[in-house]
Amino acid sequence: MNVDLLSRPAEEVAPRLLGSVLTCETSEGTVRIAVTETEAYAGTADPASHAYRGRTPRNAVMFGPAGHLYVYRSHGLHWCANVVTGQDGIASAVLIRAGRVVEGEDLARERRGERVESPRLARGPGNFCQALGITGEHNGANLLTGGPVMLSEGEPVPAAHIRVGPRVGVSKAHDWQHRFYLAGDPTVSAYRLSPRAKPSAGA
DNA sequence: CGAATGATATGCT
DNA sequence: GCATATCATTCGC
Numbered sequence: 001m002n003v004d005l006l007s008r009p010a011e012e013v014a015p016r017l018l019g020s021v022l023t024c025e026t027s028e029g030t031v032r033i034a035v036t037e038t039e040a041y042a043g044t045a046d047p048a049s050h051a052y053r054g055r056t057p058r059n060a061v062m063f064g065p066a067g068h069l070y071v072y073r074s075h076g077l078h079w080c081a082n083v084v085t086g087q088d089g090i091a092s093a094v095l096i097r098a099g100r101v102v103e104g105e106d107l108a109r110e111r112r113g114e115r116v117e118s119p120r121l122a123r124g125p126g127n128f129c130q131a132l133g134i135t136g137e138h139n140g141a142n143l144l145t146g147g148p149v150m151l152s153e154g155e156p157v158p159a160a161h162i163r164v165g166p167r168v169g170v171s172k173a174h175d176w177q178h179r180f181y182l183a184g185d186p187t188v189s190a191y192r193l194s195p196r197a198k199p200s201a202g203a
Numbered sequence: 204c205g206a207a208t209g210a211t212a213t214g215c216t
Numbered sequence: 217g218c219a220t221a222t223c224a225t226t227c228g229c
Binding site for chain 3: 050053056057058059072073074075076077
């Protein structure tokens with residue numbers, strides 16, 4: 001994956017990450033997942049971003065150079081993974097919301113549960129990380145230098161298949177058109193409006 | 204130092 | 217559809 005591509009604002013990078021492949025190697029084995037759904041978080045200008053209130057120990061990675069992984073824990077039990085984008089010093093990241101397992105499906109299913117159907121293995125941010133094997137240990141990992149977690153180009157996605165919509169699950173600025181996904185793909189999480197969603201201004 | 208909150212997923216009503 | 221699990225981070229006092 002080219003770092004120049006990632007060095008643009010999150011909302012530009014997010015649609016271009018569709019189809020790219022995340023690889024995670026652990027002692028258990030290797031899982032590769034093709035990204036089918038992303039969400040852009042525009043740093044300090046975005047009320048829904050963790051970086052909205054400025055730099056903190058947790059979100060520091062988002063302020064760093066593009067091509068690193070920002071992992072955080074949600075609701076005490078799920079891990080969520082972001083690809084850091086934009087320029088060094090400016091908070092910007094793309095949340096990976098869903099994907100399709102292309103290698104290591106057995107291992108992914110072992111982690112997620114035997115009864116989980118293939119399209120659901122990596123559907124939703126928490127499930128995606130669980131299937132891939134991402135944990136807090138991977139926070140800050142460089143995705144471009146051949147570490148245990150890697151981001152690589154996948155099969156090109158036709159622009160006509162890309163859809164844009166409002167973000168999922170956020171309590172603020174949910175109506176920003178910052179969620180990108182592949183039309184009709186069964187691995188894309190169903191759209192749900194946040195229970196706390198309120199109208200807001202913005203792009 | 205205590206309290207509230209959250210970019211979720213699942214299971215039961 | 218709604219409640220609930222469960223904890224690190226953040227913010228208020």
